[in-house]
Amino acid sequence: MNIALLDILRCPFCGGRLELVVTMFHRATGDVIHDGILGCHCCIFPVVDGIPVLHLRADAIAARDHIDGGRPQLALRAMVGLEDDAQAEQFEAAASRPSSTYKEIVEALGPGFEGGYFLYRFSDPTFIVAHAVVRAVARTVLGGRRRAIDICGGSGHLTRALLDLSSPAPVLADLFFPKVWLARRFTAPGCDPVCCDGNSPMPFARGAFGYAMCSDAFQYIWTKRLFIGEMARLVDGATPGAVVVNHTHNQLTWSPSHGQPLSPAGYADLFETLPARIYGEAGLFAEVVADGSVDLGRHDSAEHVNGDPALTLVASSHPAVFGRHPAAPPPVTGEYRINPLYAVTDRDGVLELTLTFPDASYEDEYGACRQYLPDTATLHRTDLDRLRAGQSPAALDELLRRRVIVELPALYY
Numbered sequence: 001m002n003i004a005l006l007d008i009l010r011c012p013f014c015g016g017r018l019e020l021v022v023t024m025f026h027r028a029t030g031d032v033i034h035d036g037i038l039g040c041h042c043c044i045f046p047v048v049d050g051i052p053v054l055h056l057r058a059d060a061i062a063a064r065d066h067i068d069g070g071r072p073q074l075a076l077r078a079m080v081g082l083e084d085d086a087q088a089e090q091f092e093a094a095a096s097r098p099s100s101t102y103k104e105i106v107e108a109l110g111p112g113f114e115g116g117y118f119l120y121r122f123s124d125p126t127f128i129v130a131h132a133v134v135r136a137v138a139r140t141v142l143g144g145r146r147r148a149i150d151i152c153g154g155s156g157h158l159t160r161a162l163l164d165l166s167s168p169a170p171v172l173a174d175l176f177f178p179k180v181w182l183a184r185r186f187t188a189p190g191c192d193p194v195c196c197d198g199n200s201p202m203p204f205a206r207g208a209f210g211y212a213m214c215s216d217a218f219q220y221i222w223t224k225r226l227f228i229g230e231m232a233r234l235v236d237g238a239t240p241g242a243v244v245v246n247h248t249h250n251q252l253t254w255s256p257s258h259g260q261p262l263s264p265a266g267y268a269d270l271f272e273t274l275p276a277r278i279y280g281e282a283g284l285f286a287e288v289v290a291d292g293s294v295d296l297g298r299h300d301s302a303e304h305v306n307g308d309p310a311l312t313l314v315a316s317s318h319p320a321v322f323g324r325h326p327a328a329p330p331p332v333t334g335e336y337r338i339n340p341l342y343a344v345t346d347r348d349g350v351l352e353l354t355l356t357f358p359d360a361s362y363e364d365e366y367g368a369c370r371q372y373l374p375d376t377a378t379l380h381r382t383d384l385d386r387l388r389a390g391q392s393p394a395a396l397d398e399l400l401r402r403r404v405i406v407e408l409p410a411l412y413y
């Protein structure tokens, strides 16, 4: 972490500024702290492999003791959560190879780490709606001059959508250390990762951000009132900011991995200081599939939002937020790949693609992707090569629009 990040970090318990404790073990190069101990009025927290750990759970205490004892490698092991020596060595070997992919490091972290479907995340129906809303709102309130934060952002798949909009770089906050560690390396390179607890006061200064968001995680937060109050505090400044909650479940309907959701009326009651609107995700999804735009000027009826299993919450005093936003894709920084949901057969340079779901439960949860992913598609390998070389072959426009070809982080899999 750069020491400039200390300007916006605050202790989650006393609210005090944090400073590097120079009398304790630390490793730093110029303005960058690699490992060390941060202190406030009330306690001390470790910086592990450049990531501040601002909570007091058992892994953080163990890591802090290791840093204090001059054992940064063991502090990293404690935060990554690998107790078993063989597993830890496997992770460290994968982490030390510059050619390792995201997938290889996830596999080295063991089967308990990331179940599910990260390979397909960038074309999930849930993701494409959140991506469009994030781009629309963040672009409106940040203006390239303010900072964004992605809270409970996991391994940074949506933080990636903030990289060109946030200045300084976006902060990615999550309780799960290996996820933010992976994000910094692969999915959101350049972001500032912070390890903290979403059920506690957030370890940042009032008004440090213009945009705060939480995607596909809010239903798992128990302290919802505190969480929204904290998001509002983080964007409380002279210029109106915005708070966005993407894909939170609806207590009035059933959904897989339900969590502890509220009803739409319950969500509305959380916002005391900012005007908020609640949208049914289905309506936004239809617009995003049609032309990539989102209309946040809409007023979804109570009947409509009460019946939608997934909701989007947007709160802001910025008048331009609640309008229609055309598609605003980010610049290409990764690499174009054929969507991994397709099986590919190469017939003399003609690629025949067949949509193939990894299993029935994926199809159950994310089958709405059929609205943009065709069952089959064909393209010429030479066109794909030209696209990867920076050209724009017209034959691929439709396949890009329908996400048959996707832009993924470099070294994703």
Ligand SMILES: [Zn+2]
Binding pocket: 011, 012, 013, 014, 015, 016, 040, 041, 042, 043
């Ligand atoms: Zn403190």
